[in-house]
Amino acid sequence: MSREVKVTFEPSGRGVFVLPGTILLEAAARVGFIIETPCGGAGQCGKCVVRVTSGACLPCEACYHTLSDDDVARGYRLACQCRVDGALVVEIPETSLFQTAQKILSRDSGEPTTVEPTIVKRFLELSPPDRDDGRSDVSRVRDALGNVEIDPAAMPAMPDALRAGGFRVTATLSGNRLIRLDPGDTRAVCFGVAFDIGTTTLVGTLVDLNTGADRAVSSRVNPQTSFGDDVISRIKRCRDDAHGLAALHDAVLKATNAIVDDLAKQASIAPDAIVEAVISGNTTMQQIFCRISPVALGEIPFVPAFEDALTVRAADVGLKIYPYADVQVFPQIGGFVGGDTVAGILATRLQQSEAPALLVDVGTNGEIVLANRGALTATSVAAGPAFEGARIVNGMRAARGAIEKVVFNDDVEINVIGNAKPTGLCGTGLIDAAAGLLDAGILDITGRILGPDEMPATVSRALRRRAIEENGQCRFVLVDATESGTSEALCLYQRDIRELQLATGAIRAGIAVLLKEAGLRPEDLGAVLLAGAFGNFIRRNHARRIGMLPPIPTERIRFVGNTASSGAKRMLLSRTERAEAERLCRATRHVDLSLNPDFQMEFSQAMLFPEADAHA
Numbered sequence: 292m293s294r295e296v297k298v299t300f301e302p303s304g305r306g307v308f309v310l311p312g313t314i315l316l317e318a319a320a321r322v323g324f325i326i327e328t329p330c331g332g333a334g335q336c337g338k339c340v341v342r343v344t345s346g347a348c349l350p351c352e353a354c355y356h357t358l359s360d361d362d363v364a365r366g367y368r369l370a371c372q373c374r375v376d377g378a379l380v381v382e383i384p385e386t387s388l389f390q391t392a393q394k395i396l397s398r399d400s401g402e403p404t405t406v407e408p409t410i411v412k413r414f415l416e417l418s419p420p421d422r423d424d425g426r427s428d429v430s431r432v433r434d435a436l437g438n439v440e441i442d443p444a445a446m447p448a449m450p451d452a453l454r455a456g457g458f459r460v461t462a463t464l465s466g467n468r469l470i471r472l473d474p475g476d477t478r479a480v481c482f483g484v485a486f487d488i489g490t491t492t493l494v495g496t497l498v499d500l501n502t503g504a505d506r507a508v509s510s511r512v513n514p515q516t517s518f519g520d521d522v523i524s525r526i527k528r529c530r531d532d533a534h535g536l537a538a539l540h541d542a543v544l545k546a547t548n549a550i551v552d553d554l555a556k557q558a559s560i561a562p563d564a565i566v567e568a569v570i571s572g573n574t575t576m577q578q579i580f581c582r583i584s585p586v587a588l589g590e591i592p593f594v595p596a597f598e599d600a601l602t603v604r605a606a607d608v609g610l611k612i613y614p615y616a617d618v619q620v621f622p623q624i625g626g627f628v629g630g631d632t633v634a635g636i637l638a639t640r641l642q643q644s645e646a647p648a649l650l651v652d653v654g655t656n657g658e659i660v661l662a663n664r665g666a667l668t669a670t671s672v673a674a675g676p677a678f679e680g681a682r683i684v685n686g687m688r689a690a691r692g693a694i695e696k697v698v699f700n701d702d703v704e705i706n707v708i709g710n711a712k713p714t715g716l717c718g719t720g721l722i723d724a725a726a727g728l729l730d731a732g733i734l735d736i737t738g739r740i741l742g743p744d745e746m747p748a749t750v751s752r753a754l755r756r757r758a759i760e761e762n763g764q765c766r767f768v769l770v771d772a773t774e775s776g777t778s779e780a781l782c783l784y785q786r787d788i789r790e791l792q793l794a795t796g797a798i799r800a801g802i803a804v805l806l807k808e809a810g811l812r813p814e815d816l817g818a819v820l821l822a823g824a825f826g827n828f829i830r831r832n833h834a835r836r837i838g839m840l841p842p843i844p845t846e847r848i849r850f851v852g853n854t855a856s857s858g859a860k861r862m863l864l865s866r867t868e869r870a871e872a873e874r875l876c877r878a879t880r881h882v883d884l885s886l887n888p889d890f891q892m893e894f895s896q897a898m899l900f901p902e903a904d905a906h907a
């Protein structure tokens with residue numbers, strides 16, 4: 292039998308005993324370090340790099356492909372590939388750690404909803420049994436409540452609750468079903484929680500079901516990111532590993548329960564006082580949350596496990612609120628268009644738009660919904676992880692040290708998240724930089740960074756000096772090595788521009804297909820609503836300049852906040868909204884772009900940047 296060996300992680304000094312053969316990434320996760328894995332642990336991106344400072348850990352083949360020989364000799368290893376051979380001391384560079392201080396959008400669209408929740412509490416003053424009244428406890432309660440169904444789960448606690456309260460009790464009803472009986476009058480304490488289960492972030496909102504008011508908000512990074520940044524990596528994990536689904540489910544549950552604890556603490560209540568939950572997420576996230584395999588979503592024709600809203604019991608999925616509370620899961624439209632999109636339509640009232648309107652949620656998976664005269668069509672595109680900073684040479688998430696804004700004047704100015712030295716470029720910075728380079732004439736519409744000699748005469752000397760030519764390709768220096776937090780220059784490379792073209796091209800082509808099918812031109816759009824974390828931080832004019840958004844005036848492009856959260860709250864607070872979510876889901880036509888002949892053509896056209904921004 293192999294003996295476990297100790298792996299110590301620096302600089303914290305936290306250690307863990309693991310069996311030889313354990314992948315470094317897993318050893319790190321066991322002591323709570325989540326390492327970036329943008330390529331899903333495929334050994335391709337090099338972002339999971341760690342340094343072994345003591346002990347034996349052989350470099351894998353992928354180390355030699357992604358790291359320099361010098362780095363390998365200095366002990367740098369890919370954490371996703373290399374295995375523990377013996378006792379080790381491993382240093383995790385800050386740039387490899389998944390940043391928990393990310394910009395997480397918890398703000399929702401903020402519109403009020405009528406408060407008519409499924410959960411209702413009723414106070415009962417019952418007469419105790421005596422010689423003349425020998426009805427059972429259940430009959431006594433049922434006679435007082437009328438024709439209700441008694442959930443078997445509410446039965447065991449019923450005799451004690453009745454007697455502890457002197458037969459003065461509060462009944463909690465979910466619709467027509469008694470789910471709980473508490474001694475005394477607890478009507479004032481009635482809470483629900485709305486969850487946005489995102490691929491990258493989790494947001495929970497505690498809502499007072501009596502008043503509809505938000506009582507607390509809490510968010511976390513989705514720890515499933517240690518299994519890969521996008522849904523495809525996680526689907527693959529479920530497909531290839533018999534324990535993959537359980538591991539992913541446990542990871543998200545752990546974080547969701549930490550959010551529940553935090554919410555309860557903020558509102559000074561017990562987690563048990565939360566008697567209903569609503570979940571909104573993409574199809575993969577919703578299914579994993581419910582412990583339903585997402586594997587079919589990774590194979591043509593990309594079929595979700597369910598369409599109609601699903602109700603599961605909190606205890607059955609491991610959510611630590613009142614164990615017999617219902618957890619309502621949003622209905623799903625089809626393919627990768629899931630509950631968060633339905634929540635977005637619900638929250639924005641998209642279908643009521645007078646003029647044609649688009650709802651766009653930009654992420655690794657971009658979801659697009661078109662409303663045209665009350666008809667809804669929806670699609671999703673694989674935009675890839677460029678907006679999350681992955682596959683970008685100096686890319687990183689929107690966390691401390693990320694360049695989130697780039698301004699072009701005579702020279703370049705940048706804004707960095709968290710008052711720190713810059714260590715990389717996040718999605719918004721990437722879009723700003725590309726838009727600025729296009730406007731300056733340093734980037735042509737094919738996406739080629741021009742050399743100093745090819746640039747128009749109008750380009751300043753300071754900007755011209757930033758273009759460095761090497762092996763027939765140019766890179767553009769955004770930050771000199773002396774100013775950088777990594778001691779190396781931070782640049783925009785030619786291949787970064789190609790990644791950006793792929794990401795924006797997919798979104799633009801998806802929009803073009805929906806518009807074409809509806810017989811509309813971009814200028815017919817009365818509104819483009821940007822949802823989701825990334826969409827709410829981008830500069831609209833720059834997104835339009837690079838062709839990601841249609842050429843319409845800036846004032847028609849609006850940010851609508853975290854609609855996955857606001858839609859979930861609507862469903863939590865109102866039976867009517869719940870029925871509306873079901874109706875909207877059924878009324879939305881899903882367009883599968885993998886089968887659409889126009890998409891490839893639109894996509895290749897969308898790889899060219901627009902000549903100019905007509906609305907600049």
Ligand code: FES
Pocket residue numbers: 327328329330331332333334335336337338339340369370371372
């Ligand atoms: S190389 Fe390890 S996660 Fe990409």
